[in-house]
Amino acid sequence: MNNRRLLVIDDEETISRALERYFRRLGYMVDRARELEEAEALATYTEYSLVIADLSLTGSVGSEGLEILRYLRWNCPRARVILLTAHGSEYSEREAYRRGAHAFMHKPRPLADIARLATEITRGGVH
């Protein structure tokens, strides 16, 4: 069984697809969600080893990307989570780590950087 399962949560189709293609080449099985509820529905039935989520999802209400952290913490506790943001503040970064994120990264960044970070955190490194 492939235990490299990635969930990409981003409402920007271009970025989401690029991440999907890149990580598929690295051997991941990839699902994509663009809304909080869609991500939660997917995570209800699939055990992901890695989640890459955008902090801001326009289709969701409230704290958006941070909300998924709460859900994953209880329902997908083995998943390593990278939170991406284009406009994140110190507060949101602190809050992300407090809610269980394993890494926080400012966009835009090359896909290779994200993949390197993914490798580190899935080996138990970083935060």
Place this chain on the structure above:
Amino acid sequence: MKLSLLDQLRAPGAIRVEFQPIMTVNSHGPQLYAYEALARGPKGTSMERPDVLFEYARRKSVEAEIDLICIAEVLTAAELLPGKPSISINLHGSTMTNVEQFAETFLALAKAHDIAPERLMLEIVEHRAPWSMDILRTTLDELRAAGIRIALDDLGVAASNYRMIVDCRPDHLKIDRYIVSGCSTDPYRLAVLRSIVTLAQSCAAIPIAEGVEEQHELETILSLGIDKVQGWLFGQSKPASAINLERIPS
């Protein structure tokens, strides 16, 4: 402007329907008993997976709306099925109580598609209780009086439990694949199946085993006295246009 996922699901034809045979297996061999209609979201999206589709609908609190869309799509697709087979349709129990005059609406839809109520079975799935018991009972009575059969889906897992049997008085008990899969070698699954057979007899309900994929599972199921089965052993789900009655073993 980009459509939201929910709006995508609301678009006509976005929900696709496939049918999987439920068979009666006895000394005459397997015969078609009914088709279960299985709804799928748009191709290429996560909603293609029915578990994700309905979980999403529940999280958006639109399960009744999605149920009604699915019913309309199922009845439309069912017109293409060869012969006049029975059709089983999944439905949240809460939809029966949250949609005003559900029985009337459902029967009117069936009539519009020229499908007799006697051909229809509603499989109740539930993830969220409670609901209004008075409305549920009235709705079930109206549906039964019209000739519609009631099944309890996913028996043995999740919220499909004894309370659902007491509340819904089902005509059929659909045993979840989790219990069926591996039943020929697992004494615990076998024990659960035996107890369901006894329960079904006491409630005058007909058990249906879901997820039968192996011949040895079928033999075990039959040896327990369950003769209604569904699963890959008898065919995967297909769109109505791809179903030819001659291909169904008989």
